[in-house]
Amino acid sequence: MKLIETQITGTGSYVPRRILTNADLENMVDTSDEWIRARTGIKERRIADKNEAASDLAYKASIKAMEAAKVTSEELDMIIVATITPDMIFPATACILQEKLGARKIVGFDLEAACSGFLYALSIGSQFIATGMYNTILIVAAETLSRITDWKDRNTCVLFADGAGAAILRPSHGSSRIISSYLGADGSGADLVKVPAGGSRLPASIETVKNRQHYMKMKGNELFKKAVKMMAQTIEISLDKGNLTTNDINLFIPHQANIRIIKAVTKRVGLSMDKTWINLDRYGNLSAASIAVALDEAIRKKRIKRGDKILFTTFGGGITCGSILLEW
Ligand code: COA
Numbered sequence: 001m002k003l004i005e006t007q008i009t010g011t012g013s014y015v016p017r018r019i020l021t022n023a024d025l026e027n028m029v030d031t032s033d034e035w036i037r038a039r040t041g042i043k044e045r046r047i048a049d050k051n052e053a054a055s056d057l058a059y060k061a062s063i064k065a066m067e068a069a070k071v072t073s074e075e076l077d078m079i080i081v082a083t084i085t086p087d088m089i090f091p092a093t094a095c096i097l098q099e100k101l102g103a104r105k106i107v108g109f110d111l112e113a114a115c116s117g118f119l120y121a122l123s124i125g126s127q128f129i130a131t132g133m134y135n136t137i138l139i140v141a142a143e144t145l146s147r148i149t150d151w152k153d154r155n156t157c158v159l160f161a162d163g164a165g166a167a168i169l170r171p172s173h174g175s176s177r178i179i180s181s182y183l184g185a186d187g188s189g190a191d192l193v194k195v196p197a198g199g200s201r202l203p204a205s206i207e208t209v210k211n212r213q214h215y216m217k218m219k220g221n222e223l224f225k226k227a228v229k230m231m232a233q234t235i236e237i238s239l240d241k242g243n244l245t246t247n248d249i250n251l252f253i254p255h256q257a258n259i260r261i262i263k264a265v266t267k268r269v270g271l272s273m274d275k276t277w278i279n280l281d282r283y284g285n286l287s288a289a290s291i292a293v294a295l296d297e298a299i300r301k302k303r304i305k306r307g308d309k310i311l312f313t314t315f316g317g318g319i320t321c322g323s324i325l326l327e328w
Contacts, residue, residue, distance in 0.1 A: 197213035291312050
């Protein structure tokens with residue numbers, strides 16, 4: 001069977017209006033603007049309104065992506081929502097989004113791969129294009145991490161925030177395509193970043209709420225080291241698979257967890273920071289949405305042109321990782 005190449009035909013993103021600065025955080029926990037900037041690179045982040053859930057952010061990003069791709073909601077064949085902060089445990093945020101968009105009764109599901117969610121969705125979506133099963137796929141990464149952030153924990157509350165990014169996948173009719181894709185997971189690191197309660201292991205109880213176990217817990221230092229190593233490895237694998245080197249890359253869009261992680265990775269693999277898209281200074285870590293928002297920004301700011309080779313690399317809870325190389 002001849003496989004069909006996938007092209008991203010449009011992107012969109014949405015971040016909430018409310019800005020939370022490092023100075024604001026100084027009034028909430030024992031931290032300083034200087035520490036946050038120096039140790040993470042983050043200056044400010046966006047926080048969703050009380051009435052904004054993941055599907056609301058996803059909806060706004062999706063509308064923009066469909067407009068950019070000149071696709072109507074009736075044309076969609078599948079919706080994948082990558083998120084660790086769904087509206088509810090179930091039903092899937094993708095089903096809620098389908099209804100909001102007025103799409104047909106098409107397949108929709110949520111994908112939970114933490115910060116790697118957008119790249120997992122891109123890779124999975126492209127398999128349905130490859131076989132000819134579907135023609136128009138909406139992939140969305142939407143996070144409301146402020147809802148699982150412990151605003152009393154300075155180790156995590158300075159890092160995470162809210163936002164959404166979306167893309168439309170369609171069969172490619174030119175040279176634009178996914179050149180190579182590599183996804184991975186290492187469950188031995190599952191304990192390094194997690195929300196302990198609220199699932200079947202530790203259902204919600206007065207105790208779990210009192211113990212603040214519905215908030216994110218993170219072993220930042222261990223994750224940091226693993227992130228640098230795994231991201232560098234996944235980059236090398238995807239470049240090898242695509243028969244390219246770092247010199248061929250026009251733009252590198254990494255997951256936006258910490259500027260020091262990104263700098264260490266670029267140094268290790270020989271990529272230049274000039275060719276690296278950074279938005280964590282403005283948005284912090286948006287988990288699955290980080291790369292999706294960054295891609296949309298880079299396109300809208302005309303930093304990406306036809307024929308460019310774009311490299312995406314991610315790392316996140318699970319531990320999951322991935323790297324996708326594409327020609328725009
Ligand atoms: N303000 C001030 N001090 C802080 C702080 C804050 N917001 N957060 C932590 N600290 C303190 C720690 O308590 C520690 O103090 P101690 O030495 O007295 O115990 C000190 O800073 C150093 O902590 P450490 O964890 O070694 O800092 P770090 O340089 O590793 O930076 C992270 C911490 C979280 C920024 C960094 O480890 C990181 O980015 N990790 C990866 C995060 C990640 O990728 N997460 C999700 C997966 S995508």
